[in-house]
Amino acid sequence: MAKKRVTSHDVARLAGVSRTTVSFVLNDVPHVQISEETRQRVLEAAENLGYRPHAAARSLATRQTHTLALVLYQTADRIMGDAFLANVVRGLSEIAQQRGFRLLLHPFEGIGKSEAYVSLVSENRIDGLIVSGPRSDDEQLPELCAEGFPLVLLGQLNGADINCVDVDNTAAAYRAVAHLIKLGHTRIGLITNAPLEYTASTDRWRGYCQALTEASLSYDESVVRYGSFVARSGYQAMGELLALAEPPSATFVASDEVAVGALAALHEQSLAVPEQMAIVGFDDIPLARYLVPSLTTVRLPAYELGVRAADMLIQTIEGENIAEKKILLNTQLIIRESCGSKPQ
Amino acid sequence: MAKKRVTSHDVARLAGVSRTTVSFVLNDVPHVQISEETRQRVLEAAENLGYRPHAAARSLATRQTHTLALVLYQTADRIMGDAFLANVVRGLSEIAQQRGFRLLLHPFEGIGKSEAYVSLVSENRIDGLIVSGPRSDDEQLPELCAEGFPLVLLGQLNGADINCVDVDNTAAAYRAVAHLIKLGHTRIGLITNAPLEYTASTDRWRGYCQALTEASLSYDESVVRYGSFVARSGYQAMGELLALAEPPSATFVASDEVAVGALAALHEQSLAVPEQMAIVGFDDIPLARYLVPSLTTVRLPAYELGVRAADMLIQTIEGENIAEKKILLNTQLIIRESCGSKPQ
DNA sequence: GCGCGTTAGTAACACGAGTTACTTAAGGGG
DNA sequence: CCCCTTAAGTAACTCGTGTTACTAACGCGC
Numbered sequence: 001m002a003k004k005r006v007t008s009h010d011v012a013r014l015a016g017v018s019r020t021t022v023s024f025v026l027n028d029v030p031h032v033q034i035s036e037e038t039r040q041r042v043l044e045a046a047e048n049l050g051y052r053p054h055a056a057a058r059s060l061a062t063r064q065t066h067t068l069a070l071v072l073y074q075t076a077d078r079i080m081g082d083a084f085l086a087n088v089v090r091g092l093s094e095i096a097q098q099r100g101f102r103l104l105l106h107p108f109e110g111i112g113k114s115e116a117y118v119s120l121v122s123e124n125r126i127d128g129l130i131v132s133g134p135r136s137d138d139e140q141l142p143e144l145c146a147e148g149f150p151l152v153l154l155g156q157l158n159g160a161d162i163n164c165v166d167v168d169n170t171a172a173a174y175r176a177v178a179h180l181i182k183l184g185h186t187r188i189g190l191i192t193n194a195p196l197e198y199t200a201s202t203d204r205w206r207g208y209c210q211a212l213t214e215a216s217l218s219y220d221e222s223v224v225r226y227g228s229f230v231a232r233s234g235y236q237a238m239g240e241l242l243a244l245a246e247p248p249s250a251t252f253v254a255s256d257e258v259a260v261g262a263l264a265a266l267h268e269q270s271l272a273v274p275e276q277m278a279i280v281g282f283d284d285i286p287l288a289r290y291l292v293p294s295l296t297t298v299r300l301p302a303y304e305l306g307v308r309a310a311d312m313l314i315q316t317i318e319g320e321n322i323a324e325k326k327i328l329l330n331t332q333l334i335i336r337e338s339c340g341s342k343p344q
Numbered sequence: 345m346a347k348k349r350v351t352s353h354d355v356a357r358l359a360g361v362s363r364t365t366v367s368f369v370l371n372d373v374p375h376v377q378i379s380e381e382t383r384q385r386v387l388e389a390a391e392n393l394g395y396r397p398h399a400a401a402r403s404l405a406t407r408q409t410h411t412l413a414l415v416l417y418q419t420a421d422r423i424m425g426d427a428f429l430a431n432v433v434r435g436l437s438e439i440a441q442q443r444g445f446r447l448l449l450h451p452f453e454g455i456g457k458s459e460a461y462v463s464l465v466s467e468n469r470i471d472g473l474i475v476s477g478p479r480s481d482d483e484q485l486p487e488l489c490a491e492g493f494p495l496v497l498l499g500q501l502n503g504a505d506i507n508c509v510d511v512d513n514t515a516a517a518y519r520a521v522a523h524l525i526k527l528g529h530t531r532i533g534l535i536t537n538a539p540l541e542y543t544a545s546t547d548r549w550r551g552y553c554q555a556l557t558e559a560s561l562s563y564d565e566s567v568v569r570y571g572s573f574v575a576r577s578g579y580q581a582m583g584e585l586l587a588l589a590e591p592p593s594a595t596f597v598a599s600d601e602v603a604v605g606a607l608a609a610l611h612e613q614s615l616a617v618p619e620q621m622a623i624v625g626f627d628d629i630p631l632a633r634y635l636v637p638s639l640t641t642v643r644l645p646a647y648e649l650g651v652r653a654a655d656m657l658i659q660t661i662e663g664e665n666i667a668e669k670k671i672l673l674n675t676q677l678i679i680r681e682s683c684g685s686k687p688q
Numbered sequence: 689g690c691g692c693g694t695t696a697g698t699a700a701c702a703c704g705a706g707t708t709a710c711t712t713a714a715g716g717g718g
Numbered sequence: 719c720c721c722c723t724t725a726a727g728t729a730a731c732t733c734g735t736g737t738t739a740c741t742a743a744c745g746c747g748c
Contacts, residue, residue, distance in 0.1 A: 019704095019728090020707080020728055021726090023705075027706080034727080035726065035727095038726080052466040053704080053705065054467065055468055056399075056400045056401075056403040056409065056468060056703085057704030057733090060400040060401050060704080061704080061705045061706040061733055067448075086430070097460075103448065104446055104447065104449070105437060105449045106447075107434065107437050123397065123399040124399055124400060231630060231634040232634075260631050260634045287601070287631065290578075290604045290605050291635075292636055351734060362698050363735085364698055364699080365696090367736060367737080368737095376696090379696065397735070398734050400733085400734080401703090401734035401735040404702095404733090404734080404735070406703090406736065407703080
């Protein structure tokens with residue numbers, strides 16, 4: 001005894017008009033003549049019956065799905081580590097909802113199994129694609145772009161000329177390290193957030209180098225370690241730095257999550273932060289200010305990143321001109337205790 | 345010059361058969377007679393043309409979308425705080441992908457604006473619904489359930505007889521507090537993870553009470569405070585407990601995130617953990633073991649929670665019988681430094 | 689040689705919308 | 719009185735697939 005689905009046909013019958021008219025009225029089709037009276041009759045009938053257009057039927061006819069997909073091109077570790085991502089998603093889905101779009105989530109771990117998300121496109125399941133953490137070994141991406149499929153990267157892919165929204169990682173890292181230099185440090189370690197295959201990781205590394213160069217400090221590979229998203233990797237990396245004959249007096253850890261591991265290692269070896277080792281993190285996770293010591297870090301506009309990406313994508317889909325193909329958002333250095341600045 | 349979409353018609357023509365036959369072959373329809381030779385011819389043609397069925401057309405015909413929606417019935421704070429949720433999502437989407445389903449993400453903040461997700465159902469956009477953090481003031485939920493729409497709760501809703509997957513919060517909290525009691529504490533504070541409107545919060549509170557009762561300790565409302573997902577709330581709550589004339593010697597904080605705030609407050613007032621205040625958290629966020637001191641906490645099977653929920657939902661959709669309507673998963677007390685146990 | 693079952697396949701309809709091209713009636717000008 | 723325009727609305731087609739009911743050909747037994 002399941003309630004039968006209400007179709008536009010039912011609405012038409014109740015209002016005493018044709019299905020065409022119903023469609024015209026409900027979609028507010030311009031340049032079409034419908035008397036105010038029938039218009040009201042149709043609206044009322046639709047309301048009374050609780051009519052909802054069938055999404056599949058509609059998208060079959062209009063060739064639009066009003067659905068976006070967010071592809072998370074990254075491992076489980078990464079998804080999890082990123083409180084950051086949750087905020088990006090919040091921004092994305094807020095704008096999407098505002099403009100009448102749904103958000104499909106498509107995480108996948110299998111490197112190279114990118115066929116998976118291409119099927120979303122070739123089955124006409126979505127109107128546009130947001131790819132987070134794109135990798136340069138993904139061959140499908142440039143292809144999709146060449147075909148003109150609406151696409152926005154969260155992050156960057158050098159070489160490819162694809163619409164993207166990102167944070168200026170290099171500038172942010174530069175400022176973080178420059179701050180440490182200003183505080184008098186001359187031997188500064190680096191623990192990256194991730195392996196260098198990730199462009200965000202490379203960019204932060206580049207910012208680190210720039211700051212050193214500008215201060216005429218030499219780049220010393222022996223104080224550089226590579227984290228991989230999670231605290232454990234920071235714990236281990238800091239352990240290695242401390243085992244050096246001549247450890248740095250400060251370290252830039254390009255991820256808060258990783259920095260927490262580093263702090264644990266320092267505590268374990270009874271080294272005081274910031275007195276014996278100054279630390280600057282990256283991300284400004286919600287916990288950063290409640291850590292002991294509270295963490296100096298770089299704040300990312302995660303929510304806004306999502307908003308801008310969704311905005312850009314929907315504009316592309318709807319054929320509007322977009323002002324800039326590459327949006328770089330600014331970051332903010334949040335100074336707390338772990339770097340040893342005087343409180344401001 | 346956009347490549348024209350390849351339809352089953354094209355495949356039929358290339359293979360020299362009818363469209364019906366193509367459909368039969370590609371869908372492996374049973375009890376239908378197709379010679380091995382034509383079968384091969386069709387498969388080959390489909391392969392050569394790179395044929396992909398149009399999702400909307402298909403779901404119009406079959407009345408199935410092969411899409412699930414995850415409704416996040418909670419505020420931005422919550423989404424963000426939960427590294428937990430990320431893992432649940434991982435479990436969900438893994439099973440979904442395995443069984444050929446897509447996952448639609450539908451967070452929403454407006455309490456009461458539940459009409460929003462109902463539209464997913466009434467527009468036939470999805471085959472099933474997973475609702476995380478259901479609230480008892482949601483009137484749509486029981487209604488959907490009564491209509492027989494496939495539904496699984498992540499969490500519980502007392503009163504309603506809806507399929508659900510959850511963690512045994514009461515038992516978990518009971519064990520956490522019992523552990524503190526065993527260590528000799530007789531005055532134990534409680535900081536909840538969230539306001540009591542959330543059932544998870546109530547359940548943990550109940551576990552706390554049970555442990556006290558069983559040890560013949562009296563419930564003292566003055567050492568109970570209500571957190572709300574984020575570290576800040578824990579910082580403040582602990583501040584209040586410390587301001588009491590007679591503060592507790594141990595506190596059960598029903599969320600790691602909130603516990604971090606509590607730890608910060610303790611450190612600020614130079615109280616040693618666990619010596620002057622023992623702490624047990626809840627969630628086992630990835631950072632828990634790297635905090636200073638490392639956090640004793642309750643580990644939740646987040647990933648498995650997602651797996652089971654997806655499994656249950658897809659079974660419901662496909663009309664299979666489900667063994668139990670209510671799945672409660674076990675938790676694990678992870679003993680670290682913050683509770684003051686001897687290392688095991 | 690006739691009827692019957694089986695094999696291999698197809699024509700035609702359903703799903704629920706959007707859209708193009710056409711019809712009909714009323715009003716207006718000469 | 720006739721022609722022309724405009725307002726109001728509709729019949730019929732499209733989108734791409736799944737599915738039911740039917741047909742044509744073939745082999746087989748009697």
